Amino acid sequence: MSTQTMTRPTTNYVVRDSVTMLRRNLLHWVRYPSLAIMLVAQPIAFLLLFVYVFGGTMGAGLPGVSGGDRSDYLVFITPGILIMAVASVALGTAIEVAMDMTGGIIARFRTMDIAKVSVLTGHVLGAVAKTLLAVAVTLAFAMLLGYRSEAGLVDWLTAFALLVLMAFAMTWLTVGMGLAADSVETASNTPIFLVMLPFLSSGFVPTEEMPWGLRQFAEHQPFTPMIDSLRAVTSGADPGMDLWLALGWCVLIAAIGYLWSRRLFTKVPTK
Amino acid sequence: MLCMTRNTAISVAGLHKRYGDNEVLKGVDLEVPEGTVYALLGPNGSGKTTAVNIMTTLLTPDAGEIRVAGYDVQRESDGVRRSIGVTGQFSAIDEFHTGRENLKLMADLNHLDRRRAPAVIDDLLERFELADAAERRAQTYSGGMKRRLDLAMTLIGSPRLIFLDEPTTGLDPRSRRELWQIVREQIADGVTVLLTTQYLDEADQLAHRVGVLDGGRIIAEGSPSQLKSQVPGGHVEVQFNDAVRLAEVAAVLPEATADPESLTLRMANEGVASLRWLLDRLDDDAVAGLTVQSPDLDDVFLALTGHAAQNQEESRDGNDEEKTTEAVR
Numbered sequence: 398m399s400t401q402t403m404t405r406p407t408t409n410y411v412v413r414d415s416v417t418m419l420r421r422n423l424l425h426w427v428r429y430p431s432l433a434i435m436l437v438a439q440p441i442a443f444l445l446l447f448v449y450v451f452g453g454t455m456g457a458g459l460p461g462v463s464g465g466d467r468s469d470y471l472v473f474i475t476p477g478i479l480i481m482a483v484a485s486v487a488l489g490t491a492i493e494v495a496m497d498m499t500g501g502i503i504a505r506f507r508t509m510d511i512a513k514v515s516v517l518t519g520h521v522l523g524a525v526a527k528t529l530l531a532v533a534v535t536l537a538f539a540m541l542l543g544y545r546s547e548a549g550l551v552d553w554l555t556a557f558a559l560l561v562l563m564a565f566a567m568t569w570l571t572v573g574m575g576l577a578a579d580s581v582e583t584a585s586n587t588p589i590f591l592v593m594l595p596f597l598s599s600g601f602v603p604t605e606e607m608p609w610g611l612r613q614f615a616e617h618q619p620f621t622p623m624i625d626s627l628r629a630v631t632s633g634a635d636p637g638m639d640l641w642l643a644l645g646w647c648v649l650i651a652a653i654g655y656l657w658s659r660r661l662f663t664k665v666p667t668k
Numbered sequence: 669m670l671c672m673t674r675n676t677a678i679s680v681a682g683l684h685k686r687y688g689d690n691e692v693l694k695g696v697d698l699e700v701p702e703g704t705v706y707a708l709l710g711p712n713g714s715g716k717t718t719a720v721n722i723m724t725t726l727l728t729p730d731a732g733e734i735r736v737a738g739y740d741v742q743r744e745s746d747g748v749r750r751s752i753g754v755t756g757q758f759s760a761i762d763e764f765h766t767g768r769e770n771l772k773l774m775a776d777l778n779h780l781d782r783r784r785a786p787a788v789i790d791d792l793l794e795r796f797e798l799a800d801a802a803e804r805r806a807q808t809y810s811g812g813m814k815r816r817l818d819l820a821m822t823l824i825g826s827p828r829l830i831f832l833d834e835p836t837t838g839l840d841p842r843s844r845r846e847l848w849q850i851v852r853e854q855i856a857d858g859v860t861v862l863l864t865t866q867y868l869d870e871a872d873q874l875a876h877r878v879g880v881l882d883g884g885r886i887i888a889e890g891s892p893s894q895l896k897s898q899v900p901g902g903h904v905e906v907q908f909n910d911a912v913r914l915a916e917v918a919a920v921l922p923e924a925t926a927d928p929e930s931l932t933l934r935m936a937n938e939g940v941a942s943l944r945w946l947l948d949r950l951d952d953d954a955v956a957g958l959t960v961q962s963p964d965l966d967d968v969f970l971a972l973t974g975h976a977a978q979n980q981e982e983s984r985d986g987n988d989e990e991k992t993t994e995a996v997r
Contacts, residue, residue, distance in 0.1 A: 508724045508726060510749040
């Protein structure tokens with residue numbers, strides 16, 4: 398029977414199809430830059446707000462820094478702001494995926510002999526590339542405001558690797574949200590908690606200052622070890638246990654997001 | 669496929685599909701030999717798109733044995749996908765890409781040789797009269813251009829079996845004829861085509877065999893001329909001036925259908941004798957106009973089912989569309 402002679406493993410094309418889909422995804426950003434601009438502007442707006450509105454008072458209250466000021470606070474919040482940039486791009490991915498799902502082209506992809514998951518990996522790889530861009534722009538902005546780091550090249554490479562891993566994990570989760578959403582509006586709302594969670598972490602104030610219940614939450618939620626290890630790495634210090642915790646969270650979130658998204662996408666609908 | 673005497677491109681037996689309480693397909697059987705064109709003819713909501721979505725692996729059937737290009741649609745869906753090209757009812761192009769970029773995307777996904785692809789793309793752009801618009805975003809294309817691009821994207825992988833779901837719905841007459849021409853070229857190349865349509869003339873123009881789908885069943889099947897022979901004369905439509913006179917005439921003509929809203933009376937045209945008989949029953953001052961139409965889908969439906977091919981229930985009309993977006997998720 399022809400089944401035998403014609404069957405070839407589709408997996409051979411996972412990489413090629415993913416690259417094709419990545420190119421498609423990046424081209425969307427070039428052709429439709431307003432979403433990209435909004436997402437990159439968001440962390441920068443928070444940076445300006447926190448440094449110039451709250452920075453003076455907050456800097457003075459930082460523990461372990463006597464006579465802290467606005468520039469000390471800038472150093473303190475930069476890791477949190479960078480992670481907000483990651484979350485912000487991840488949120489954009491949920492919107493992009495949902496927009497994609499409303500168009501007829503996905504039906505076309507589904508009737509083609511392509512590596513199915515490549516439709517999603519294109520979005521994830523695209524998001525990682527955009528995250529690097531967003532992080533670089535945000536960091537440049539922070540430096541413009543006076544941010545300086547004592548960390549060396551290896552530390553910064555570690556920091557970027559960590560940010561890429563976070564982008565990877567958060568994006569698989571938001572891809573799932575984009576697939577699960579019944580409209581583009583829903584897709585733009587559900588991931589908002591990702592942008593809000595850094596506020597309830599060690600990102601903007603030390604957790605010791607928080608009331609007991611909130612402090613428990615802040616100290617045990619995934620963003621805190623991510624921000625703490627990023628803060629340690631970017632100041633040339635040893636992140637210690639936090640780095641392992643952060644890596645663990647990233648792997649866990651990526652695995653859940655990937656399996657969830659794949660299930661949502663590859664299941665042949667019965668209705 | 670080697671073991672079969674006559675190669676069958678599509679075979680569907682006992683296909684059932686329901687959405688909740690709504691049984692959309694109630695046992696569809698059809699067979700399409702390789703190199704032929706089969707048209708599924710029916711109004712909105714008759715289950716055409718559902719049937720196509722199942723044959724193209726977008727949707728699972730509730731029951732039935734469906735083989736496409738020799739592969740079982742559920743167990744060997746990859747084989748099916750490898751063998752088919754699909755142009756759905758809704759535009760399946762990337763609006764942010766240019767025409768050329770859309771074709772490039774499809775060339776890549778069909779794993780075409782990278783050196784050969786540009787020539788193939790140029791040729792398609794030329795043949796589909798999109799060369800001038802090749803560098804423009806597909807967003808800016810007219811309906812006819814989008815449909816041509818859509819079809820070009822389907823054909824770039826040279827599939828031997830293509831599905832066209834209402835390929836000309838919403839197109840102006842000129843774009844329709846252009847699209848027909850493109851489809852005819854494919855047919856000449858020996859490609860097997862299954863298309864759905866609401867128009868008898870489209871089936872007439874393109875198909876070797878037509879299946880009339882109504883209420884989830886194929887109620888008639890045959891060549892276009894066989895179907896039309898059931899309604900040789902088409903129909904006569906009489907436009908009345910007032911509802912009272914319409915009702916009076918309708919009362920003595922039980923085989924005619926009266927539409928009080930548009931003040932029209934419609935009856936089958938069975939030749940000159942019957943026309944004369946009708947004219948004898950009409951007063952000069954009661955009639956605003958009279959037209960004799962060649963057979964269309966409504967006539968076929970009326971002849972086959974005894975009811976007009978109206979979109980079946982308002983709710984089901986929108987349903988087909990809804991289900992497609994569902995299937996897309």
